[in-house]
Amino acid sequence: MPPTPRRSTILEVARLAGASKTSVSRYFGEERDRLSPSLQARIAHAAGTLGYQPNQMARGLKGGRSKLLGMLVADIRNPFSVAITHGVEQACRQYGYSLVVCNTDNDPEQERQHLDLLGAYQVEGLVVNASGSPERQLHTFISQGTPIVLLDREVDHVEAEVVGLDNHLAVDMALEHLADQGYQAVLYVSEAPQQSSTRQKRLARFNHTAGQLGLIHSSSLLANSDGTATLQELSDFLAAHQQHACAVLCGNGTATLTVTRLFQQLDLLLGKVGLMGIDELDWCALISPGITTLAQPTDAMGKTAVQCLMHRIAPHVSSMPAALSFSPTLIERGSTQR
Amino acid sequence: MPPTPRRSTILEVARLAGASKTSVSRYFGEERDRLSPSLQARIAHAAGTLGYQPNQMARGLKGGRSKLLGMLVADIRNPFSVAITHGVEQACRQYGYSLVVCNTDNDPEQERQHLDLLGAYQVEGLVVNASGSPERQLHTFISQGTPIVLLDREVDHVEAEVVGLDNHLAVDMALEHLADQGYQAVLYVSEAPQQSSTRQKRLARFNHTAGQLGLIHSSSLLANSDGTATLQELSDFLAAHQQHACAVLCGNGTATLTVTRLFQQLDLLLGKVGLMGIDELDWCALISPGITTLAQPTDAMGKTAVQCLMHRIAPHVSSMPAALSFSPTLIERGSTQR
DNA sequence: CTGAAAGCGCTTACAG
């Protein structure tokens, strides 16, 4: 067997360039300017010849800088999460960091394991879209000086910036739109709030604002993804308020998907019964006459999260973002046109 | 300022346990069994007290095992990619590996950078869903003994397993279904093949099999995402074959999304003009009367890719998967019912 | 069953 070609090391580059390891290290680090042009040229040439690339593991070990950010995502198959992840990733690149994305599938046990792991890889910062309540572990990061930013969901007893939608504003905008369009009775459909502060807030705000606007209102939690329980609740709601114009407000994209299926099962006419969802999805424009949504600025949110982290890691390269709470955009379509 | 609490090290655990670093290392490595029960207990206790966790950077540096797999994804916002990534991730966890996912947004330059990076982090294996033709860099990995598996797309001159759909079978199944349903003229809509071997193969097979089946056929490449050019081509196609039953076959999910929009713009009745797509999407059942698709077994594909890698990294823990080429599942809906 | 020591590939005071 031929010997496996290995990656070349700093020592080999140094030898070939007739320089010291120190100089090569400086060349690939922040101190390239300290080297004379001729030294730089020799090193560049040697490194090019050998195809040298610094070993990040070694760098991380010695310098304490892994140049890695970690991200915990509760559900990577949710389009909203994908969009945010995309934004986070872009921003990382921009700052010269790499991102390790860990999907927890909303499972606290996977979340625990992934956090251990992120710690073991010495990530310099963490974007957390929590599944459970990983207080303990997050405190470990914080006490070691690793900055954390919470995405979309708060975590009890963890003091960290929270980047996300202005949930009160979102629900208010939705309800005001529905009221403006003449709907008088609104059913709110949401996944079970569980640990999600966002789901809790939206639900609470729904009850609050719907009351204030004088709307008849009620809510239904999605038990399983086929929404059988909600099917019943929806048809009961419509039956009970036949004399009023009824609408459904969905708490997120998953709810919108399920409810759209229910509308078809019950043969409801979109608009005649209003339908509106928080989160914009690819297909909302396609279900004729279109489903009205509240779009979240996912790219901006992802970038802001990273900016928070960078501000703490390297205050000189990034200022603290001005706002952590974002306004949604109303995308009006036929489903809220009576 | 209080001193920042650091992570504890192997040395601290060793001291507290009254043991050597070697023993602590063995405890956290593969050789725990070599330690006497009492030593194990002392180490376990000490580690627990200090909240010790081995530093993976250091492990990777010395042992050469980063326990990291890398994955290059051409477009993370494509639902098909997300589904595959999910499968890959699950499989990694199962083998005790972590996954660094890099999205290239179909940009060869980003692809280049990400590959450098993955190398710098010493990934032990690589799942590559290529954007461009990163031959050179992939060869570097291969020559260093890092196994590679290609996902969905081949890369010229790179010899590696290719995990993906059986594209010939898929196109044949689609065309046979359309022919069975009585469609006589079929337009194939695809994104521009560019570097994608899959897109090339599907297109070529379309022309081949459509010809064999005696179908009138033609194809249209999506230039921009709004599909203006294709809009024209579609309506021309329909006009030219008014006396025949016409259908459109979409080469992937993106094409299906665009074409569905075009159907609405042209006010075409689904089924009257047939529509079928490769890739199953959330909303295909919702566009009434439903869009017929060919679903890919994404989880199995992701798992298989990882299994290939693991077989090369650690032949004793994983056998070579039996098949690398997968059959799609036909999901019949109203859009192919005349 | 256990440990002392060398060394993985880097960075960073320190010295000149």
Add this chain to the structure above:
DNA sequence: CTGAAAGCGCTTACAG
């Protein structure tokens, strides 16, 4: 402007 040397936290022969 440049380099010799110590050391980051581990693993792994080697020895007993």
